[in-house]
Amino acid sequence: MLDFKAIGEKIHQLRTSSGYSQDQIAEALFVSRQAVSRWELGQTLPSVDNLIELSRMFNVSFEEMLCLGTVPQVDPANIFAGHDRAFIVKDIVTGRLKVDLPAVLYQFSDAERMIVLKAVKQGQLEADRDALRVKLTPAEAEYMGQEVRR
Amino acid sequence: MKKMLGMLPFLDETQLDELADKVMAAPDSQYEGVRPIHLAPFLSTAKVDELFLSEVRKNGAYHGLVPFVSGQALEDMVDRCLASGGGIDVVSLAPFMDDGTVDKLFAKAVAGEVPGIDMIGLLPFVSDDSLIDEAFIQAVRQGKEYRKLLPFVSNRCMHKLAQAYCQGQLDPAFDIDQLYPFMEDDDIKMIFHHAMGQPQDGDHDGEADQPPRHDGMQEGTEDVKNDIAAAKKEANATVKAVMDEVGPVMRALKDIFGGKDEQ
Numbered sequence: 229m230l231d232f233k234a235i236g237e238k239i240h241q242l243r244t245s246s247g248y249s250q251d252q253i254a255e256a257l258f259v260s261r262q263a264v265s266r267w268e269l270g271q272t273l274p275s276v277d278n279l280i281e282l283s284r285m286f287n288v289s290f291e292e293m294l295c296l297g298t299v300p301q302v303d304p305a306n307i308f309a310g311h312d313r314a315f316i317v318k319d320i321v322t323g324r325l326k327v328d329l330p331a332v333l334y335q336f337s338d339a340e341r342m343i344v345l346k347a348v349k350q351g352q353l354e355a356d357r358d359a360l361r362v363k364l365t366p367a368e369a370e371y372m373g374q375e376v377r378r
Numbered sequence: 379m380k381k382m383l384g385m386l387p388f389l390d391e392t393q394l395d396e397l398a399d400k401v402m403a404a405p406d407s408q409y410e411g412v413r414p415i416h417l418a419p420f421l422s423t424a425k426v427d428e429l430f431l432s433e434v435r436k437n438g439a440y441h442g443l444v445p446f447v448s449g450q451a452l453e454d455m456v457d458r459c460l461a462s463g464g465g466i467d468v469v470s471l472a473p474f475m476d477d478g479t480v481d482k483l484f485a486k487a488v489a490g491e492v493p494g495i496d497m498i499g500l501l502p503f504v505s506d507d508s509l510i511d512e513a514f515i516q517a518v519r520q521g522k523e524y525r526k527l528l529p530f531v532s533n534r535c536m537h538k539l540a541q542a543y544c545q546g547q548l549d550p551a552f553d554i555d556q557l558y559p560f561m562e563d564d565d566i567k568m569i570f571h572h573a574m575g576q577p578q579d580g581d582h583d584g585e586a587d588q589p590p591r592h593d594g595m596q597e598g599t600e601d602v603k604n605d606i607a608a609a610k611k612e613a614n615a616t617v618k619a620v621m622d623e624v625g626p627v628m629r630a631l632k633d634i635f636g637g638k639d640e641q
Binding site: 315 | 498
């Protein structure tokens with residue numbers, strides 16, 4: 229349950245407060261400056277070894293670097309911004325990440341929509357079904373409606 | 379044409395069945411402007427099934443009929459797909475299939491028996507988590523793309539993977555960096571402690587689990603010994619039950635990593 233965006237912000241904050249440039253971090257870890265930039269933007273995560281090295285450079289624990297134990301924060305206007313899509317979908321389905329599903333449903337791909345709808349149908353994920361119903365395609369509505377008819 | 383369509387609600391069952399027969403007999407599945415999708419809401423489920431399978435045989439417009447057909451007809455279609463080695467788009471029908479049918483199709487797809495099937499498209503509808511875990515393990519073992527499977531892989535499987543990694547049972551080239559973001563906090567901690575060369579406390583599957591301490595009692599007494607023995611026995615039974623449950627996953631992991639029995 230890692231929050232890519234929060235980890236990126238943490239790396240950025242620790243780097244700037246320690247007075248390092250992205251180039252210096254990149255040189256120390258034998259990675260490209262672009263890789264460091266992607267970490268800070270929350271697009272990717274450092275490897276295990278690089279993250280341990282970063283925690284040593286910044287003198288913090290890896291738990292703090294990884295923001296373990298915190299709930300991921302997402303922007304309702306773009307829930308996937310700065311996050312791995314599969315990670316977000318999984319956290320929504322498992323109920324760890326709370327979102328207003330009818331309001332954000334349009335942001336999912338067709339396959340992702342069916343994943344979250346299945347979770348709703350099985351009672352694994354709570355959602356306002358009335359609000360959700362009007363956002364569904366005919367096939368999705370049929371899928372959700374089968375449960376009622378049976 | 380419009381006249382026939384407009385009459386559909388007023389036809390009796392026999393007339394509707396006759397019309398359905400004529401539609402099925404037509405090479406283009408059309409009779410006086412009436413198509414299968416027009417008839418479906420008025421037919422019995424048995425007749426819709428017949429119409430559906432007729433359209434499947436013709437490779438016609440069977441998708442529109444899916445909401446009206448029985449689970450048995452869908453299962454027949456899956457069997458037909460399996461027998462023919464693919465060639466029929468059954469993935470789009472997955473939301474309407476019962477769990478057992480989807481699981482059967484997925485298991486065959488994982489086994490490579492129906493190469494034309496989009497396994498990823500079936501994932502959201504697979505009810506048996508162990509099937510997905512096995513598919514994931516197989517993809518890891520064969521070096522195939524497994525990223526799309528990750529959201530569906532059970533935490534239990536990921537935990538076993540983390541354990542196998544920390545116990546050195548994985549190929550040294552195994553890329554844990556791609557997987558750790560999808561693991562539970564405890565498993566992430568275990569991996570990082572392992573990477574840092576620190577002692578781990580993340581393995582809760584074996585003898586490391588101890589019964590709770592009886593702080594209020596003097597250790598060494600017979601009562602405490604008996605309590606500990608009973609708790610150990612209970613813990614062992616629990617561990618055995620858990621291991622029985624995760625047996626298939628463990629066996630698959632052992633197949634990959636060739637590790638020793640963890641018990």
